[in-house]
Amino acid sequence: MDFTLTPEQEALRAEVRAWLTANIPDEWVNQIVGRADVPRAEAYDFMRAWQRKLYDAGFIGLTWPKEYGGRGLTFMEELIVQEEMALAKAPPILNILGVGMAGPTIIAYGTEAQKSRYVSKILSCEEIWCQGYSEPNAGSDLASLQMRAVKDGECWVISGQKVWTSLAHVADRMMLLARTDPDAKRHKGITYFLLDMHLPGVTVKPLKQLTGDAEFNEVFLDNVRVHESEVLGGVNNGWAVGLTTLMYERLALGFGLQVRLRIALDGVVDLARRMEKDGRVITKDRIMRQKIAQLWIETEALKYTGARGITKLLKGEMPGPEASSGKMIWVDTHQRMQELAMEIEGPYSQLTRGSDWAVEGGLWQYTFLRSRANSVEGGTTEIQKNIIGERVLGLPKD
Ligand SMILES: Cc1cc2nc3c(=O)[nH]c(=O)nc-3n(C[C@H](O)[C@H](O)[C@H](O)COP(=O)(O)OP(=O)(O)OC[C@H]3O[C@@H](n4cnc5c(N)ncnc54)[C@H](O)[C@@H]3O)c2cc1C
Known part of the structure; x- marks a missing residue:
């Protein structure tokens, strides 16, 4: 993939960066709403409003056709916006399944009436x-x-x-x-x-x-x-249509979620800078530093694996079975990241939301427990391995 940006793309980067600085809500920055990556009930209204704001500003559905609320741009622009979201630690949206899966599938298979009826309401979060x-x-x-x-x-x-x-x-x-x-x-x-x-x-x-x-x-x-x-x-014809949705799901999980992964990793680094073990700040511990560095390397590798998927889309091809490797690596990296957060917290890792002593209000306990589902949701890790074995490596069928 060629990462050289055109002047227009550089301008978009500057525009989205300035917009995010000015528009990320204070409740998010000051951690007044739950900062988990998956929508939690108490944050639904907040995430709905945030998605609407992104839509009004034109920073969601960049690749979707203009007539259905998108901007008709390429996945390179999408990549730029996603990168800026990660750097700014932007909140997630509420309609993740609509934007990640339903929208692209309706654009690919829908009648004119279906596209007009559904697509823009997915982006604006009017319909979940x-x-x-x-x-x-x-x-x-x-x-x-x-x-x-x-x-x-x-x-x-x-x-x-x-x-x-x-x-x-x-x-x-x-x-x-x-x-x-x-x-x-x-x-x-x-x-x-x-x-x-x-x-x-x-x-x-x-x-x-x-x-x-x-x-x-x-x-x-x-x-x-x-x-x-x-x-x-x-x-x-539902099997073919349904598989298209799953391809987009894996692409979104592998690529889109690496953005959330980066945000989580930055959170782990902050945590390590604040927590102490045996009177020493955690970041002074060599083993911990190595674990953090390893996670950073894998997060970057995942970004570039995602970029390979994007290259395919830029060439007008559909996301292929390689998206399975992105999903699988994301799962493994995210679960180890959450385990590391627990290790960094040490005995405090046992204190969950509701305890006055819970670190960051028990955020990491929640995300650690939630991460166990990652290897099941969106197709289990065993199934991703079967897909890679059969369709990428050409091994005999399961
Ligand atoms: C948090 C979460 C959210 C979800 N959200 C949705 C959703 O919104 N919509 C939706 O439709 N589904 C959703 N799911 C369901 C998810 O897609 C399924 O749980 C998943 O596909 C596995 O199916 P199963 O639970 O029936 O397990 P099974 O298919 O019964 O698998 C059980 C075990 O056997 C293994 N296994 C099965 N077949 C093979 C094989 N051929 N080779 C090797 N190992 C195999 C699996 O890897 C797994 O370990 C969600 C799941 C979770 C955990």
């Missing part, structure tokens, strides 16, 4: 999206999903259960996969729907995680009538 793929018996083996959709006049009548659906409790729309032809081969009879979460028959039940937060949910559909105009990419 969730992803309804996993079911109780269909996770890694997604093609065994059982949710059924049966045609009745102009509508599809959908029944069944989804599980682990992040943000379903605040979502307006769902990227939904359901079986429309039970007689077809497993991968063939699936259709991708753009489901309105407010339709009668949709029930959302929160599930509590290890962190104590209920960030994901069970979602039950009981004879939900969905108009045929809400099919994305054609009936029984």
Whole structure:
């Protein structure tokens, strides 16, 4: 990838840098809202407002077409903005699944009506999206999903259960996969729907995680009538459409999340500068310094791995299976980073939110526990290894 910037790109960097300096809200800088990378309930309103602000300023969806609220720029400009976000320690957005997955998939497969109806509202955070793929018996083996959709006049009548659906409790729309032809081969009879979460028959039940937060949910559909105009990419073509979403998910996880990784690493360095062990500040400890340096190296490597994915997009190609390596390396680096934060805190690592003595209000305890899910969400590490083995290295099939 050629990192040389054009004068316009240099100007964009200066513009976004100045804008971020002037606009990152004080509540964030002064840690009044929870500073975790995943949206926490108490920060929803804040993140919604922040995303809207980014949208109004034109710093979100840079590569999306202008007619749907984007700026029609290249992934190089996106890279510049993401880098500046990391340097400025900018807050995350709320509609992460909409921006990372639903939007790009609708742009790729949507009808004109669908693009006009949905895309800009994703960017502006007017409509929050969730992803309804996993079911109780269909996770890694997604093609065994059982949710059924049966045609009745102009509508599809959908029944069944989804599980682990992040943000379903605040979502307006769902990227939904359901079986429309039970007689077809497993991968063939699936259709991708753009489901309105407010339709009668949709029930959302929160599930509590290890962190104590209920960030994901069970979602039950009981004879939900969905108009045929809400099919994305054609009936029984849901596997291809759904895989596109997953490619974008892995790309977003591998590339977008390296920005959050960098912000977290800077936080670990700050923590190490403030905490002491045996009367010595942690950054004086050689082993700790090496661990921090190693994480910095890996974070930088991840950035450049992400840049390789971007190069592909710049050439007009779709993100490929290499995105799996970005996701896998991000998981490993992030989990070790969180473990290091606990090590730096020493005995204080046992104190969580609610304790007067918890370091940074228990932020690192929360992010440490949350990071355990990283190797499961968005496709497990074992599955990423299978993909790399088969599609990148050409090894025999799993
Ligand atoms: C925090 C979080 C948020 C999530 N959000 C969403 C969401 O918004 N929407 C959504 O649809 N899903 C979501 N998920 C679900 C996630 O995608 C699944 O949990 C994941 O795909 C694994 O599926 P499973 O839980 O059914 O585990 P299983 O597929 O049953 O896997 C169990 C274990 O077996 C291993 N395994 C399975 N198959 C193979 C194989 N072929 N080779 C080697 N090892 C294998 C797995 O790696 C894993 O260790 C979320 C999960 C988490 C943890």
